[in-house]
Amino acid sequence: MNLDPRLEESSVFVTDLELCQVRLSSNGKFPWILLIPRLDDITEIIDLEEASQILLLQEIALTSQILKDLFAPHKLNVAALGNVVPQLHVHVIARYTHDEAWPNPVWNSGVSETYSEEALDKRISQLKDAYSVYKR
Amino acid sequence: MNLDPRLEESSVFVTDLELCQVRLSSNGKFPWILLIPRLDDITEIIDLEEASQILLLQEIALTSQILKDLFAPHKLNVAALGNVVPQLHVHVIARYTHDEAWPNPVWNSGVSETYSEEALDKRISQLKDAYSVYKR
Numbered sequence: 001m002n003l004d005p006r007l008e009e010s011s012v013f014v015t016d017l018e019l020c021q022v023r024l025s026s027n028g029k030f031p032w033i034l035l036i037p038r039l040d041d042i043t044e045i046i047d048l049e050e051a052s053q054i055l056l057l058q059e060i061a062l063t064s065q066i067l068k069d070l071f072a073p074h075k076l077n078v079a080a081l082g083n084v085v086p087q088l089h090v091h092v093i094a095r096y097t098h099d100e101a102w103p104n105p106v107w108n109s110g111v112s113e114t115y116s117e118e119a120l121d122k123r124i125s126q127l128k129d130a131y132s133v134y135k136r
Numbered sequence: 137m138n139l140d141p142r143l144e145e146s147s148v149f150v151t152d153l154e155l156c157q158v159r160l161s162s163n164g165k166f167p168w169i170l171l172i173p174r175l176d177d178i179t180e181i182i183d184l185e186e187a188s189q190i191l192l193l194q195e196i197a198l199t200s201q202i203l204k205d206l207f208a209p210h211k212l213n214v215a216a217l218g219n220v221v222p223q224l225h226v227h228v229i230a231r232y233t234h235d236e237a238w239p240n241p242v243w244n245s246g247v248s249e250t251y252s253e254e255a256l257d258k259r260i261s262q263l264k265d266a267y268s269v270y271k272r
Contacts, residue, residue: 043211044200044211044212045196045197045200045212045214046197046200046201046204046212050197053193053197054190054193057189057190057193060181061181061182061186061189064180064181064182065182068182075179075180075217075218075219075222076180076181076182076216077215077216077217077218077219078181078215078216078217079213079214079215079216079217080212080213080214080215081211081213081214081215081241082211082213083211083213083231083238083239083240083241084239086211095219102219103219103220104219104243104244105217105219105241105243105244107240107241108240108241
């Protein structure tokens with residue numbers, strides 16, 4: 001697929017699943033995954049064929065479970081918006097009642113932080129490990 | 137199901153699908169549907185059994201198609217957030233590049249308007265008709 005440069009610059013590669021590329025948002029304030037179907041010219045969920053829609057759902061569920069297991073959030077936020085970057089990407093975000101944006105959505109919240117190199121390496125490796133268990 | 141009073145007060149009944157109750161948001165600024173699984177004690181998509189998750193996906197796709205057909209939006213926004221009202225509800229919203237919140241998400245945008253009685257009746261009846269075609 002062609003990855004929109006705005007998605008590429010604002011996130012880091014984790015792994016490729018059957019349908020989606022998994023990327024971690026560079027915003028270190030939230031455990032925040034992007035699922036991006038590895039297909040060109042898709043902007044809406046309903047642009048995907050039905051079998052791919054089901055794969056997307058399964059990869060959302062897998063990602064939700066991984067975030068829940070790793071980070072014990074109080075709530076998950078799952079969203080396909082795409083008002084700024086039309087290439088289909090699904091946000092799966094671990095939220096806490098004590099996070100700085102709560103209870104607002106994270107987009108446009110102004111709550112943002114860059115990961116330290118060490119924290120980013122740790123988180124990516126944690127996520128790679130978690131996905132690899134399910135990919136076996 | 138027990139419907140959270142905050143969902144009940146901020147939206148109007150449209151129809152019941154196999155899994156979800158379909159409601160129209162009372163915010164007349166956007167064609168904005170809520171899909172609420174008719175089950176108790178569900179807050180996350182992954183709280184649903186796998187078959188119900190697939191039904192939810194199908195009802196999201198159906199709703200997306202209906203909003204696309206009726207309102208010709210530039211973009212659909214699909215989201216399960218639930219930070220304020222935990223009962224699982226999926227937003228499916230028709231967005232336009234000229235709507236007052238664009239390109240921001242609608243939540244906390246401050247962009248809100250009450251439907252006139254006539255406009256609400258018309259929209260509900262339009263939606264009921266559209267869903268009834270698919271339910272046949």
